[in-house]
Amino acid sequence: MEWKGKRESANVQDARGERSGGMRGGGGLGLLMTIGRLFGFKGILAALVLGGVLWKMGLLDPGMLSGGGSSASAPQAQLSPEDEERFHFVKVVMAGTEDVWTEEFARIGRNYELPAMKVYRGQTRTACGTGSAAMGPFYCPGDQTVYIDLSFFDELRQTFKSPGDFAQAYVIAHEVGHHVQKLLGTSDKVAAMQGRPDYNEYSVRLELQADYYAGVWANHSKQNFNLDRSDIEEAMRAANAIGDDMIQKKTQGRVTPKAFTHGTAEQRMRWFSKGLQTGNIQDGDTFSMSYREL
Numbered sequence: 059m060e061w062k063g064k065r066e067s068a069n070v071q072d073a074r075g076e077r078s079g080g081m082r083g084g085g086g087l088g089l090l091m092t093i094g095r096l097f098g099f100k101g102i103l104a105a106l107v108l109g110g111v112l113w114k115m116g117l118l119d120p121g122m123l124s125g126g127g128s129s130a131s132a133p134q135a136q137l138s139p140e141d142e143e144r145f146h147f148v149k150v151v152m153a154g155t156e157d158v159w160t161e162e163f164a165r166i167g168r169n170y171e172l173p174a175m176k177v178y179r180g181q182t183r184t185a186c187g188t189g190s191a192a193m194g195p196f197y198c199p200g201d202q203t204v205y206i207d208l209s210f211f212d213e214l215r216q217t218f219k220s221p222g223d224f225a226q227a228y229v230i231a232h233e234v235g236h237h238v239q240k241l242l243g244t245s246d247k248v249a250a251m252q253g254r255p256d257y258n259e260y261s262v263r264l265e266l267q268a269d270y271y272a273g274v275w276a277n278h279s280k281q282n283f284n285l286d287r288s289d290i291e292e293a294m295r296a297a298n299a300i301g302d303d304m305i306q307k308k309t310q311g312r313v314t315p316k317a318f319t320h321g322t323a324e325q326r327m328r329w330f331s332k333g334l335q336t337g338n339i340q341d342g343d344t345f346s347m348s349y350r351e352l
């Protein structure tokens with residue numbers, strides 16, 4: 059996989075410097091962004107001028123505006139070159155998904171609204187509740203954002219024995235697949251089924267479709283990233299490694315099919331490779347066939 063020097067997404071937020079939980083960090087910035095959304099650039103300017111005046115008068119702690127004072131700069135120094143490289147990597151992968159899905163949505167006469175990504179460390183606040191590194195990367199439909207703690211890549215390498223750039227890219231593409239489902243209305247339909255006894259089956263169908271979409275993305279990314287067979291095998295191994303049966307074996311030492319939420323390793327690999335083969339957003343129907351055929 060060749061990714062260095064490729065376009066980087068402008069929709070990836072670096073929140074690694076936020077303090078625990080991200081409850082404080084970015085508070086002032088978040089306020090400014092809200093003001094910007096509501097009142098435009100002039101609103102931001104007005105807020106900054108007002109803030110400056112209040113600060114001069116001693117009525118405002120400048121730390122409030124920079125989002126937690128010292129935390130804004132201090133943690134940056136702790137980032138290793140490897141962390142920095144990973145950050146560039148996820149931005150390149152996100153940009154790749156933006157290009158592919160914008161084109162694929164246009165093909166079916168739809169508009170692809172770009173998702174956001176937030177790179178955090180430890181814990182972060184999301185529209186879906188508090189996100190933590192232990193959860194692995196996830197997509198929150200409430201704020202249409204992919205959340206990722208880059209230490210997950212260590213876990214991918216150590217626990218799941220899936221090193222390699224493209225295995226990491228696949229994991230991101232799967233989360234973006236959930237964004238595709240959000241835009242197409244699929245995830246909302248499934249969410250509405252919560253509480254039904256067969257809800258878990260629908261959740262598995264949703265997960266396998268996200269794998270399918272990751273495959274569609276890989277199909278259209280071959281040229282951009284100069285993918286070869288070993289890259290694809292890497293992604294397949296990752297899909298295999300992080301299937302629910304594998305996760306359960308690792309964490310509980312046994313497999314309980316009823317608790318499946320992502321599908322088995324074999325199912326995940328199969329739907330990913332199906333998407334990879336067809337490259338067609340419309341061939342990923344994981345909902346019509348019977349659950350046993352999935």
Ligand SMILES: [Zn+2]
Pocket residue numbers: 232233236265268
């Ligand atoms: Zn998923």
